[in-house]
Amino acid sequence: MKYISLGKDKQIVTLSEGIFKGLADDGSLFMPEEIPILDPSFYNRFTDLSLQEIAYNVLLPYVEDELNGDALKKIVQETFSFPIPLENICGPIYSLELFHGPTQAFKDVGARFLSRLMSHLHPVKKRKMVVLTATSGDTGGAVAHGFYKVPGIEVVILYPKGKISPYQENQMTSLGHNIHAIAVEGVFDDCQNLVKRAFNDGELRKEVMITSANSINLGRLLPQMVYYFWGVAALRKKMPGINPVICVPSGNFGNITAAVMAFRMGLPVKRFVAATNVNDVVPRYLNDGIYDPRQTIETYANAMDVGNPNNFPRLFHLFNKDLDKLRQIFSAISITDKQILETIQSVKQQYDYLLDPHSSTGFLCLNQSLHDDEKGFFISTAHPVKFVEIIEKVLPQESERLIKEFGADKVPNNILKSMPVSYNVLKEKLLEV
Numbered sequence: 001m002k003y004i005s006l007g008k009d010k011q012i013v014t015l016s017e018g019i020f021k022g023l024a025d026d027g028s029l030f031m032p033e034e035i036p037i038l039d040p041s042f043y044n045r046f047t048d049l050s051l052q053e054i055a056y057n058v059l060l061p062y063v064e065d066e067l068n069g070d071a072l073k074k075i076v077q078e079t080f081s082f083p084i085p086l087e088n089i090c091g092p093i094y095s096l097e098l099f100h101g102p103t104q105a106f107k108d109v110g111a112r113f114l115s116r117l118m119s120h121l122h123p124v125k126k127r128k129m130v131v132l133t134a135t136s137g138d139t140g141g142a143v144a145h146g147f148y149k150v151p152g153i154e155v156v157i158l159y160p161k162g163k164i165s166p167y168q169e170n171q172m173t174s175l176g177h178n179i180h181a182i183a184v185e186g187v188f189d190d191c192q193n194l195v196k197r198a199f200n201d202g203e204l205r206k207e208v209m210i211t212s213a214n215s216i217n218l219g220r221l222l223p224q225m226v227y228y229f230w231g232v233a234a235l236r237k238k239m240p241g242i243n244p245v246i247c248v249p250s251g252n253f254g255n256i257t258a259a260v261m262a263f264r265m266g267l268p269v270k271r272f273v274a275a276t277n278v279n280d281v282v283p284r285y286l287n288d289g290i291y292d293p294r295q296t297i298e299t300y301a302n303a304m305d306v307g308n309p310n311n312f313p314r315l316f317h318l319f320n321k322d323l324d325k326l327r328q329i330f331s332a333i334s335i336t337d338k339q340i341l342e343t344i345q346s347v348k349q350q351y352d353y354l355l356d357p358h359s360s361t362g363f364l365c366l367n368q369s370l371h372d373d374e375k376g377f378f379i380s381t382a383h384p385v386k387f388v389e390i391i392e393k394v395l396p397q398e399s400e401r402l403i404k405e406f407g408a409d410k411v412p413n414n415i416l417k418s419m420p421v422s423y424n425v426l427k428e429k430l431l432e433v
């Protein structure tokens, strides 16, 4: 399997080149050159396979040029080592809970896979390697824990100061060792732009081998396909032959791109719904055909506060950049903060299920979009304990219970580093870590 860049250069690279470069030389994203279709017999037996066995079968065609079967098995076993249950919420609606990993969000899957892939594929450690990433909240914790104490790799994480929860902040600032978390005095898009500048800085890259762990990295995108197979298999065990509707709370649109890739590999899915908060560039695009990125708006679902989703070119590529083709199996709905809160409250009261603000958009969009003859699941992208400040607004007893149960009242306990939105300051830091 080769990987191709989506810019006009059409750069072709191997898996390890793609992983360590992050972005192509022209700044565009890599995609698999083609999406392999799994043998139909796989779909006759995938309900009987374990999560790790599914992961192995799905990922092998993407990595087999550079990893042997045993190496992939080991990586897959270490990555998919926590449960991913499919829970019924009510009637036709199920929740695929991706929050049972070390930092309680779906990003643990991608970060764990990527870190193990990198340490496997990293050649002789001649130059210092720095993983550089921007986070709107959940990436940081997942990357920090995924790479913690991995030898030869330093990790620099930029996050918007004061715009993530104390619990999230603690997950990335409390580790130390090779993990450097820096609060940037700006918004997430500022962090993302700083990262992009570093990647486009040829002079810097001669000194330091920088690589990305963002959702733009192929090594994060690929393993995210796996749990869609797992979720559909789990639903088919209950309802043989079902083609579910899948709803994904979306910000940078990496998670839902992986879902559509799984579909292209033959996974039986009826259609997809992207749930967004009021950062609604994609819902508006599907509606009026004008792609018009805007400034980021802060919401209660802050890991989805993205004004210009950086994985959208990948998604569009999967539909040959044809908006009408996209519309056939893909819709998107934007949810306000008020609706997020109302849904958290009503789902707890009616069905005794506690949603986090992101998963709340997933439930509501799926509920709004399902027709009478359809069934589906949404991805529960984070555990509610990560957002007790929001839960507290409508369910104060629940937030208190969570705080006690998880010790979520721990405030960041180390000295926080912060920096202005300045590329030169970042560059200095990258040279000195």
Ligand SMILES: *Cc1c(COP(=O)(O)O)cnc(C)c1O
Binding pocket: 105, 106, 107, 137, 138, 139, 215, 249, 250, 251, 252, 253, 254, 255, 256, 303, 304, 358, 381, 382
């Ligand atoms: C990152 C994140 C999202 C958005 O995922 P994308 O792949 O960027 O679309 C949604 N919910 C949570 C909790 C997240 O951490």
